[in-house]
Amino acid sequence: MSDRQLKFGAVPMGVGGPGQQTLWRSPEIPGDASVNIGWYIEQARQCEAARFDFFFVADSQFITPDSPLHYLNRLEPVTLLSALAVATSAIGLVGTITTSFTAPFAVARQLASLDLISGGRAGWNVVTSVDPGTARNYSLDEHYDYATRYGRAHEHVTVARGLWDSYEDDAFPRDKQAGVFFDRSRQHPLNHRGEHFSVVGPLNLERSAQGQPVIFQAGNSEEGRDLAATVAEGIFTIPGSFDEAQEFYAEMKDRAEAKGRDPDGILILPGLAVTIADSDEEAQRIEEDTQGAKDFARMLAEFGRRSPTSPRSARRAGGR
Numbered sequence: 001m002s003d004r005q006l007k008f009g010a011v012p013m014g015v016g017g018p019g020q021q022t023l024w025r026s027p028e029i030p031g032d033a034s035v036n037i038g039w040y041i042e043q044a045r046q047c048e049a050a051r052f053d054f055f056f057v058a059d060s061q062f063i064t065p066d067s068p069l070h071y072l073n074r075l076e077p078v079t080l081l082s083a084l085a086v087a088t089s090a091i092g093l094v095g096t097i098t099t100s101f102t103a104p105f106a107v108a109r110q111l112a113s114l115d116l117i118s119g120g121r122a123g124w125n126v127v128t129s130v131d132p133g134t135a136r137n138y139s140l141d142e143h144y145d146y147a148t149r150y151g152r153a154h155e156h157v158t159v160a161r162g163l164w165d166s167y168e169d170d171a172f173p174r175d176k177q178a179g180v181f182f183d184r185s186r187q188h189p190l191n192h193r194g195e196h197f198s199v200v201g202p203l204n205l206e207r208s209a210q211g212q213p214v215i216f217q218a219g220n221s222e223e224g225r226d227l228a229a230t231v232a233e234g235i236f237t238i239p240g241s242f243d244e245a246q247e248f249y250a251e252m253k254d255r256a257e258a259k260g261r262d263p264d265g266i267l268i269l270p271g272l273a274v275t276i277a278d279s280d281e282e283a284q285r286i287e288e289d290t291q292g293a294k295d296f297a298r299m300l301a302e303f304g305r306r307s308p309t310s311p312r313s314a315r316r317a318g319g320r
């Protein structure tokens with residue numbers, strides 16, 4: 001009998017993500033759910049009690065007045081997950097952080113801190129940012145081209161992982177009797193100088209019980225798939241059919257193996273939205289109520305930015 005197990009993660013969307021125009025009006029959803037830490041804590045605890053494997057916080061940094069309601073007003077991922085870390089004890093905590101507009105040292109320190117706070121439950125969803133508008137929030141007129149975006153992403157993750165190895169597991173004996181707090185031989189500078197980043201190191205934080213945060217990735221373009229096959233331990237996808245899901249699974253396993261990685265160590269995580277009800281008819285009604293009236297102009301404006309969880313929309317637009 002196989003010992004393989006299904007892995008479940010939850011993606012909270014507060015008052016409503018893409019296509020959930022009226023979710024915020026539900027009596028079960030606080031009007032401020034997207035910024036209400038109490039609501040997030042309850043959701044995370046419910047998922048943990050249900051034996052979910054991780055709680056995943058999506059993110060983007062460019063909005064318009066037509067953006068989905070949750071996108072307009074939501075908490076920053078690492079700050080949120082740090083709060084959830086002390087309110088839970090077992091569930092994984094995964095946050096989205098872009099490699100296009102961050103520095104590896106800062107990200108490595110943030111995630112290493114989350115990993116220590118949570119007792120080794122941190123994960124990083126690596127993205128390159130899909131919205132051209134995000135660049136204008138970071139003093140750039142245009143987003144990086146694909147070669148630059150993914151070149152930065154590969155190097156960014158490499159640097160972060162190098163920084164997470166700044167200390168060996170036994171670098172801090174904290175032996176009060178012998179008067180030895182720190183073993184200098186167990187600290188390692190990075191001295192990285194690459195095409196996009198120059199980082200001396202070491203990171204000023206010890207290793208967590210996990211060692212390093214888990215890497216997730218969701219890009220579906222050619223560049224995104226290559227990045228996922230190179231660095232990801234969990235790969236998100238939203239297939240259009242079961243056959244498409246099988247094809248993606250086989251392709252990503254093959255790609256990873258071709259890079260010298262163990263394909264069995266990589267999880268493929270297809271996404272789905274679930275509506276729970278006592279009958280199909282009731283579930284259909286709930287779904288229709290959540291989506292609101294079919295206003296094509298509004299839907300077009302809402303999806304003027306590609307959904308961060310939709311590989312199919314990314315593929316049509318040239319990928320993520």
